[in-house]
Amino acid sequence: MSYEYVGNMHIHTPYSDGTDYHALIAEAARQAGLDFIVVTDHNVLVKGVEGYYGSEEDRYVLLLTGEEIHDRTRLPQVNHLLVYGVDEELCHLADDPQVLIDTVNTKKGLTFIAHPYDQDVVWVSDDFTIAIPWVDWQVNNFTGLEIWNYMSSFKDAMPNVREGMQALFRPDEFVTGPPTEVFAKWDELLTAGQKVIGIGNSDAHGTYFHVGPFSHRVFAYDFLFNCINTHLLCKVPFSGNLDLDRQLIFATLKAGRAFIGYEIPGDTRGFRFLAQGSYGTAEMGDTLRVGSGVTMQIRTPARAHIKIIHEGKVVREDVNTDALTYTATERGAYRVEAWKEYAGKDRCWILSNPIYLIR
Numbered sequence: 536m537s538y539e540y541v542g543n544m545h546i547h548t549p550y551s552d553g554t555d556y557h558a559l560i561a562e563a564a565r566q567a568g569l570d571f572i573v574v575t576d577h578n579v580l581v582k583g584v585e586g587y588y589g590s591e592e593d594r595y596v597l598l599l600t601g602e603e604i605h606d607r608t609r610l611p612q613v614n615h616l617l618v619y620g621v622d623e624e625l626c627h628l629a630d631d632p633q634v635l636i637d638t639v640n641t642k643k644g645l646t647f648i649a650h651p652y653d654q655d656v657v658w659v660s661d662d663f664t665i666a667i668p669w670v671d672w673q674v675n676n677f678t679g680l681e682i683w684n685y686m687s688s689f690k691d692a693m694p695n696v697r698e699g700m701q702a703l704f705r706p707d708e709f710v711t712g713p714p715t716e717v718f719a720k721w722d723e724l725l726t727a728g729q730k731v732i733g734i735g736n737s738d739a740h741g742t743y744f745h746v747g748p749f750s751h752r753v754f755a756y757d758f759l760f761n762c763i764n765t766h767l768l769c770k771v772p773f774s775g776n777l778d779l780d781r782q783l784i785f786a787t788l789k790a791g792r793a794f795i796g797y798e799i800p801g802d803t804r805g806f807r808f809l810a811q812g813s814y815g816t817a818e819m820g821d822t823l824r825v826g827s828g829v830t831m832q833i834r835t836p837a838r839a840h841i842k843i844i845h846e847g848k849v850v851r852e853d854v855n856t857d858a859l860t861y862t863a864t865e866r867g868a869y870r871v872e873a874w875k876e877y878a879g880k881d882r883c884w885i886l887s888n889p890i891y892l893i894r
């Protein structure tokens with residue numbers, strides 16, 4: 536039994552470069568049907584805003600704060616790190632990402648490498664469109680990767696002025712999935728035996744786009760909260776106690792009991808990935824002994840092209856199905872992708888976290 540909560544964990548306010556403050560963002564999240572959000576301003580851990588926003592009659596959304604940290608003195612900008620679950624300002628450690636990661640670990644927090652393969656949009660002269668990739672790949676012991684960042688993915692959809700202008704008005708037609716480099720890096724780290732949690736986020740700023748005299752707010756917070764989200768499968772329901780629910784959210788995330796859903800091609804609530812063998816059962820994030828074989832079961836909330844991936848290779852796939860099974864006999868991390876057609880193109884729809892099999 537698990538309790539599925541949908542959230543977005545990469546959001547900006549005017550404390551850094553966003554446009555709306557916490558209460559308005561919480562209302563947008565509540566109206567979009569989210570259960571929780573984590574607001575992550577650049578190099579500032581905003582205090583005094585965490586809590587439940589909404590009303591008894593309607594529903595509540597839980598707002599937490601984290602931080603997106605980078606070294607402000609390093610230009611061009613690189614290495615954005617999302618930090619969650621630490622009640623202390625740590626941006627003074629940004630000049631050494633490994634020291635920052637290690638410090639967060641000692642404080643029992645979580646670190647996610649944000650938009651790792653972010654690209655430049657060369658034809659727009661706007662701060663927002665400059666590439667901010669991760670470059671210091673020698674770091675270790677981080678919690679995971681932001682596999683899919685909506686705003687970063689949107690920039691990928693703007694290779695030239697013509698397509699870019701179309702994409703501003705119909706972003707859903709252009710966004711198809713994370714960059715292939717992200718999948719390759721994730722599979723490389725998993726194959727090397729590292730546990731790497733994947734998350735997906737909006738990176739919402741409420742951005743206005745300026746091209747010449749033209750200004751357009753295509754990325755309102757409520758729109759973005761219906762795009763790429765992270766779904767948590769919690770062992771107990773939210774209690775209504777801020778400290779307990781904060782702990783529950785970050786413990787569930789740290790355990791990898793989560794999947795990434797792109798809600799535009801179809802609601803992703805209800806996706807499940809389970810494994811069962813002679814040594815027990817496993818959910819996403821769990822480790823299980825292979826024994827004589829482990830049966831994996833996948834269920835999607837609608838028909839899709841489902842793939843099971845092991846060490847970067849598809850070991851089983853089927854199209855136009857909402858269930859898939861596979862018997863795994865090799866050790867290593869197994870993860871699932873579901874792709875779905877929307878507006879004439881194949882789109883990434885659901886990305887599981889891995890189940891880890893050991894000898």
Ligand SMILES: [Zn+2]
Nearest residue numbers: 603615649667
């Ligand atoms: Zn960033």
Ligand SMILES: [Zn+2]
Nearest residue numbers: 545547603738
């Ligand atoms: Zn950001």
